[in-house]
Amino acid sequence: MPKERATTRKTAKKDGGKKKKDPNAPKRGLSAYMFFANEQREKVREDNPGIKFGDVGKLLGEKWKSLNEKQKTPYEAKAAADKKRYEEEKAAYTAGGDAEEEEEEE
DNA sequence: ACGTTGATTGTTCGT
DNA sequence: ACGAACAATCAACGT
Numbered sequence: 001m002p003k004e005r006a007t008t009r010k011t012a013k014k015d016g017g018k019k020k021k022d023p024n025a026p027k028r029g030l031s032a033y034m035f036f037a038n039e040q041r042e043k044v045r046e047d048n049p050g051i052k053f054g055d056v057g058k059l060l061g062e063k064w065k066s067l068n069e070k071q072k073t074p075y076e077a078k079a080a081a082d083k084k085r086y087e088e089e090k091a092a093y094t095a096g097g098d099a100e101e102e103e104e105e106e
Numbered sequence: 107a108c109g110t111t112g113a114t115t116g117t118t119c120g121t
Numbered sequence: 122a123c124g125a126a127c128a129a130t131c132a133a134c135g136t
Contacts (some may be wrong), residue, residue, distance in 0.1 A: 041118070041127070057127045060126095
C-alpha cells in the first residue's frame with residue numbers, strides 16, 4: 001500500500017544542500033498536472049471568483065480526472081516534452097564524469 | 107528482473 | 122519564502 005503522503009517534502013531546501021544523491025541534480029520534468037493547472041488555474045478561478053487555493057486545488061483535481069485521456073493528452077504531451085527536457089539533464093548528469101565542466105564551489 | 111523510494115514540478119492563498 | 126492539498130512522474134537505486 002501506498003505510504004501516507006503528508007505533502008511536506010522539502011521544497012527549495014537551503015542552497016548548502018549537503019546530502020544530495022545526484023551530483024548534477026537533474027530535476028525531473030514537470031507533470032501533466034503542472035501544465036493542466038497552468039491552463040485551468042485561470043479558468044477555475046474565473047468560474048469561482050473569490051475561490052481560494054484549498055477549493056481551487058480540489059476543484060482542479062476533480063476536473064483533471066474528469067478530463068478524458070484525450071483531454072489530458074495536451075497536458076501529458078507537455079509533460080512528456082518536459083520530461084524530455086529532464087532527459088537532457090539526466091543525460092549530462094550521467095555522462096558527466098570527468099570531462100565535464102562544473103563550477104560549483106562554495 | 108522486479109519493486110520501492112525518493113525527489114521534483116507547478117498552482118493558489120495566506121502569514 | 123514556504124507550506125499545504127491536488128496530481129503525475131519516473132528515473133535511479135536496491136534486492
